[in-house]
Amino acid sequence: MSLATLTTSGPVTTLTLNRADARNALSIDLLRDLHGAIDTLAAAAAAPNAPHVLVVTGAGKAFCAGMDLKAVLGNNDLALELLTSLAKLTVKVRMLPMVSVAKVNGAAIGGGCGLSCVCDLAITHADAKLGYPEVDLGVCPAVVAPWLVRKVGAGRARKILLIGGLMSGREAHxxxxxxxLCESASDLDTKADEIVKRLATGGPQALAATKKLLNELDGSLDESIVLKGAKLSASVLATPDAQQRLRAKLGA
Amino acid sequence: MIRTQAHGDVWEISLARAEKRNALTPEMLASLKQAILAAPNSGKALLLSGEGAVFCAGFDLSLCKESPEGEVMRSLLIGLHACVTVLCELDIPVVIAAQGAAIAGGCAVLGGGDVIVTNADAKLGYPVARLGVSPAVSAPFLANLAGVGAARVRQLENGLIDGRTALACGLAHECLDRAEDVHPRALDLARQLAAKPASALAATKRWLREIAPITSADDGLHASLSLVGGEEERRMLPFAWNTSR
Known part of the structure; x- marks a missing residue:
């Protein structure tokens, strides 16, 4: 079974990260399936009556717990492959002509939080945990930084990435x-449906043209930035300091 | 008038001219720049603060009285630009305790901060066009800190905002109820930052400078300098010492 499931209902497609037992952590396999799902959506986007709203969410309690670093500890080539795969995926998601909504059902951490920021809109509940604890682990959040800068601006991004740790959904809002923001997790489905319904009333071409322009305005389509970020992130990850901290954190 | 002290891994630089609301002189700005350049570039966090009730009320404009040709104003603008520039180039995190007031040149310094703490009743902003002075010197830094839209409003609106508004527009990152809590909180945040892996912090700061660089910083300085000693400034600047502040 694919770790990234697509379900379509009328104008709305839902992409579910389907690795609940690992809190949807981004492994090489999950990223490969996410690439596959996004490629499928991109290929179908030109067809008449193609979905023009995409909802991204996580199976189980978490949205996405971030990069699955346990599997790449001590293997710098594999770590670079994982980070490069995430970098390419972020640009691919951003390039989709449909409007994307991150339905952050629970924890969105590191790369998972990055995935949320790549989407055009993000919705969550007050008690969800979001953030970028990379620096706490001696790692540099270089792939996700450009997306956070585009989302909240350079000043807030600097504060968020340097302070590290996690924040509540309320603080993230x-x-x-x-x-x-919904007050509680039980309101999330209803609220998300409401937003998605409204988005779906938009003309697909008008939304796609607007999104394309916004992507050009903020440099979203420049893949070289995130690829460079992946290399930087991998090089910091490879340092003995980061490896030691990650081993301690992951119990590996 | 600039004091440097170490609290463990936190390197604190304070504006120490409380009796003048830490109003900046050319000498203070020169010392501040030296103090920033002397800060360790790894393993620490920098806390920038102002002694007394307010962080910084801006330039000490009374000094401009004696130099109608604008020599003092010129050195203030150049000194300010240099200070914010070297702050932005640090690889260690910079926390700013901006209690009470961060006005004009004092508000411009916030552009060099990574984490800015203020209080609800604080007064922040750039009300200097009313004195015939252009705040453009700080626009590039402000645009990076709070976005170009917020920078435009703050620079042209010619007034002051309170701490909560500053939080909402991105000029500050935390807003506390009480001014006296600002310094302890900022010190606490600086300690937390200093305890994080230095190489990851430095890599992240350098990367953010690369992907979101401050642009047109020299143009900002020159825009402000271009008016110094001109007719409008000579006519309007005396308001600064003829009206009570």
Whole structure:
């Protein structure tokens, strides 16, 4: 079974990260399946009556717990492959002509939080945990940084990435990392449906043209930045300091 | 008038001219720049603060009285630009405790901060066009800190905002109820930052400088300098010492 499931209902497609037992952590396999799903969506996008709203969410309690670093500890080539795969995926998601909504059902950490920021809109609940704890682990959040800068601006991004740790959904909403906030997790489905329904009333061509322009304005289509970020992130990850901290954290 | 002290891994630089609300002189800016350049570039966090009730009320404009040709104003602008530039180039995190007031040149310094703490009643902004002075010197840094839209409003609106508004527009990252809590909180944040892996922090700061660089910083300085000693400034600047502040 694919780790990334697509379900379509009328104008709305839902992409579910389907690795609940690992809190949807981004492994090489999950990223490969996500690439496959996004490629499928991109190929079908030109067809008449193709879906023009994409909802991205996670199976189980978490949205996405971030990069699955346990599997790449001590293997720098594999770590670079993983980070490069994420980097390419982020640009691919951004390039989709449909409007994307991150339905952050639970923890969105590191690369998972990056995935949320790549989407055009993000919705979560007050108790979800979001953030970028990379620096705490001696790692540099270089692949996700450009997306956070585009989402909240350079000043707030600097504060968020350097302070590290995690914040509540409420705090994420206050600093602009999340656009719509529900008071509790039980409201999330209803609220997300409401937003998605409204988005789906938009003309697909009008939305796609607007999104394309916004992508040009903020440099989203420049893949070289995130690829360079992947190399930087991998080089910091390869340092003995980072490896030691990750081993301690992951119990590996 | 600049004091440097170490609290363990936190390197604190304070504006120490509380009786003048830490109003900046050319000498203070020169010392501040030296103090920033002397800060360790790894394994620490920098805390920038102002002694007394307010962080910084801006330039000490009374000094401009004696130099109608604008020599003092010129050195203030050049000194400010240099200070914010060297702050932005640091690889260690910079926390700023901006209690009470961060006005004009004092607000410009916030552009060099990574984490800015203020309080609800604080007054922040660039009300200097009313004195015939252009705040453009700080526009490039402000645009990087809070976005170009917020920078435009703050620079042209010619007034002051409170701490909560500053938080909402990205000029500050934390807003506390009480001014006296600002310094302890900023010190606490600086300690937390200093305890994080230095190489990861430095790599992240350098990367952010690369992907979101400050642009047109020299143009900003020159825009401000171009008006110094001109007719409008000579006519309007005396308001600074003829009206009570």
């Amino acid at each position: 206050a600093c602009g990392m999340v656009d719509v």
